Every structure is written in structure tokens, then in C-alpha cells.
Amino acid sequence: MIIDKIETFILNIDHMTSRFARRKLLKLLNGMNLHATIQMEWLKHQQNYLLKIHLPKQALPYLISFMSFHHYRIYQIVPFQLLDAIKPLHQRPHEEHRFEMMIDGLDDPFIKDKVIDILNGFQSERVIYSFAKDILKVTTTAEVMSALVGTLATRNIDIYHANTAARSFHKMRIS
Missing domain, CATH: 3.30.70 (Alpha-Beta Plaits)
Incomplete structure (x- = not known):
């Protein structure tokens, strides 16, 4: 057990x-x-x-x-x-953000293919995406992201985390 x-x-x-x-x-x-x-x-x-x-x-x-x-x-x-990372996205649902979704088994070709098919269903919306190991990185509006979470969840894709991506600032060395 x-x-x-x-x-x-x-x-x-x-x-x-x-x-x-x-x-x-x-x-x-x-x-x-x-x-x-x-x-x-x-x-x-x-x-x-x-x-x-x-x-x-x-x-x-x-x-x-x-x-x-x-x-x-x-x-x-x-x-x-990560409670402090939550942003009030529903106040401005048409503003684009970068999101990260942790999906179980995304490195499996069958699941990745299924996710790509679902993402292609959002062709009428502006959706830019890329894949990491178990993370789907999406740039879109909050309204489309909530629809994407719902569509992935109803198509038996296991989502464990969905949030706006943390901003990273690259240090530049000036000599």
C-alpha cells in the first residue's frame, strides 16, 4: 500500500x-x-x-x-x-502573460502529441508554446489559459501546477 x-x-x-x-x-x-x-x-x-x-x-x-x-x-x-506568486488575472483577462504548466508524463511522446493536438485547437487565439521536461510554457491571455487548463483536464491530461512564469533577470557584465 x-x-x-x-x-x-x-x-x-x-x-x-x-x-x-x-x-x-x-x-x-x-x-x-x-x-x-x-x-x-x-x-x-x-x-x-x-x-x-x-x-x-x-x-x-x-x-x-x-x-x-x-x-x-x-x-x-x-x-x-507559492501563494505570493498568485496574480489577480481575472481582473485583466485579455492581457498576455507567460504561463508554466507542470504536466505529468509530458516527456512521453503520446501525451506530448495529445497536448500539441489540443494546443492546435486554439488556432483562433494567439498561443505561443514551448516544452521543457515536464513543463509546458505558454504565452497567451488569462482567458485562453483558463480554457486551456479546462480542455487539457477534460482530455485526461494530469496537471499538477499552472501559474504565471517567474520573471528572470539576466545579469550582464559590463567591462
């Missing part, structure tokens, strides 16, 4: 400003039939309501696909340690 480590994740979900919408989502998630116990609570960070979830890491893709099947738009999925 493998004991899965319980981790805490933060989900930035669209249209969670009203109390009714937050209660409706919690009721839906409590009714979800999952073999692991899930603890959920709402967290207010930078005037945004974020869903804080304690669950086994292997159950996270099932939760994301369940929410995507119920048409909840997820902007960001981050571990609790």
Missing part, C-alpha cells in the same frame, strides 16, 4: 466573488466521490477569493478535471508555498 503525501494547493477560480458561488462550489466538491479525504477552505488574498485544498497530490488532477467538467474556469494552480 502506497501512502500518498497530503499537500496543500491554492486554486484561483473565476467568478468566486459572491458567497453563493463559493458555497455552491464547496457543496459540489463535498459531493465528489473520491477515495481520499479532501479539506477545503476559502482564503482571501489581494482582494481575491482563492480555494485552499488539502489533498493527496495524486488526487489533484481528478479534482481539476471534475471542476472543469462542471465549467469552472481555473486560472492558476499552485502549491501553498
Whole structure:
């Protein structure tokens, strides 16, 4: 028997400003039939309501696909340690950002081919992407990114992390 480590994740979900919408989502998630116990609570960070979830890491893709099947738009999925990296993306959904998504098995040619087919379905939108080992790097708007997360999750692609890419500044030496 493998004991899965319980981790805490933060989900930035669209249209969670009203109390009714937050209660409706919690009721839906409590009714979800999952073999692991899930603890959920709402967290207010930078005037945004974020869903804080304690669950086994292997159950996270099932939760994301369940929410995507119920048409909840997820902007960001981050571990609790990266809470400060969350940006209020739904305030400006048409502004382009660089995103990184950690996808399980992306080095497998079958999964990479499936992801490329899904990305090609977004040809009407401006989507620029590249691959690293298990990371899909995408430059697009937050609105398209949430649709991409939902599409990947409903097509059985396991997403463990989706967030804006951290900016890196290259040091230049002037001599």
C-alpha cells in the first residue's frame, strides 16, 4: 500500500466573488466521490477569493478535471508555498502573460502529441508554446489559459501546477 503525501494547493477560480458561488462550489466538491479525504477552505488574498485544498497530490488532477467538467474556469494552480506568486488575472483577462504548466508524463511522446493536438485547437487565439521536461510554457491571455487548463483536464491530461512564469533577470557584465 502506497501512502500518498497530503499537500496543500491554492486554486484561483473565476467568478468566486459572491458567497453563493463559493458555497455552491464547496457543496459540489463535498459531493465528489473520491477515495481520499479532501479539506477545503476559502482564503482571501489581494482582494481575491482563492480555494485552499488539502489533498493527496495524486488526487489533484481528478479534482481539476471534475471542476472543469462542471465549467469552472481555473486560472492558476499552485502549491501553498507559492501563494505570493498568485496574480489577480481575472481582473485583466485579455492581457498576455507567460504561463508554466507542470504536466505529468509530458516527456512521453503520446501525451506530448495529445497536448500539441489540443494546443492546435486554439488556432483562433494567439498561443505561443514551448516544452521543457515536464513543463509546458505558454504565452497567451488569462482567458485562453483558463480554457486551456479546462480542455487539457477534460482530455485526461494530469496537471499538477499552472501559474504565471517567474520573471528572470539576466545579469550582464559590463567591462
